Amino acid sequence: MNMLETDTRTRLIKTAARLFREKGFHGTGIAEILLKSETPKGSLYHHFPAGKADLAKAAASWASEGMLEIIDAAFEGASDFQDGATTLCYKLAKFFDTAQEWQSCPVSSALFDGPGNEEFRDFADQIYTDWTESIIRQASRLGLETDDAGKAAETLLLAIQGGWTMARAKRSSDVLRRIPSLLYG
Numbered sequence: 182m183n184m185l186e187t188d189t190r191t192r193l194i195k196t197a198a199r200l201f202r203e204k205g206f207h208g209t210g211i212a213e214i215l216l217k218s219e220t221p222k223g224s225l226y227h228h229f230p231a232g233k234a235d236l237a238k239a240a241a242s243w244a245s246e247g248m249l250e251i252i253d254a255a256f257e258g259a260s261d262f263q264d265g266a267t268t269l270c271y272k273l274a275k276f277f278d279t280a281q282e283w284q285s286c287p288v289s290s291a292l293f294d295g296p297g298n299e300e301f302r303d304f305a306d307q308i309y310t311d312w313t314e315s316i317i318r319q320a321s322r323l324g325l326e327t328d329d330a331g332k333a334a335e336t337l338l339l340a341i342q343g344g345w346t347m348a349r350a351k352r353s354s355d356v357l358r359r360i361p362s363l364l365y366g
Contacts (some may be wrong), residue, residue: 190228190239192218198240202280206292234243238304241288246310248288249315251276256319260329265319266337267361274354275342286345313338340364 197216200209207293211233215222227291229235255272259265313334320330340360 189220189224190350192285193220193225193228194239194243196220197236198244201240202286206233220329234301237292237301241292241304241308244288245311248312252312252315252319254268254326256316256323259319259323262320262333263361263365264363265323266333269337270341270344270357270360273345274348274357277345277354277357286342289342309338336364 183278197214200214200217203209211222211225214220214233214236215225226232226235229239251272252269255269256265259268268310277307288305288308292301292308313331316334316337317327317330320333325333337360340363341357344357344360348354
């Protein structure tokens with residue numbers, strides 16, 4: 182792939198991810214993605230042969246990579262799991278503040294709002310598994326036993342997903358900042 186093809190592909194992915202977050206899978210049309218990304222229709226099908234479905238998976242993967250980077254950055258200098266979890270929640274609250282609060286999780290908006298098929302659900306499951314495993318690795322590094330690390334990671338991600346939804350409803354990132362005190366006292 183040459184640099185121009187990579188730029189076009191990246192532009193399509195980032196544009197689709199933003200639009201899926203704003204409007205959901207079904208609320209975003211191919212024509213709008215092409216217009217906003219300034220990309221000809223042929224380029225979409227060159228990079229994503231199955232069209233919008235392939236693009237949704239690529240957008241969710243791109244968003245997931247960003248989340249994995251946020252997880253690693255949050256836990257990098259943490260003194261313990263609680264410290265890393267708190268930093269993660271604050272980083273996500275800051276992201277919420279810079280995005281528009283009505284926007285949904287970039288993974289769920291691209292995959293769960295998309296075609297109701299097993300392939301999309303399996304793809305989403307793998308993304309959430311990757312996030313969980315990343316937090317488990319951090320928890321283990323910070324001294325939690327394997328079973329405790331798994332429970333801590335799953336509890337934190339469940340709280341974050343629910344917290345994001347509540348923050349959207351309340352239009353306030355404070356919900357995300359309260360997660361650590363609710364989980365750890």
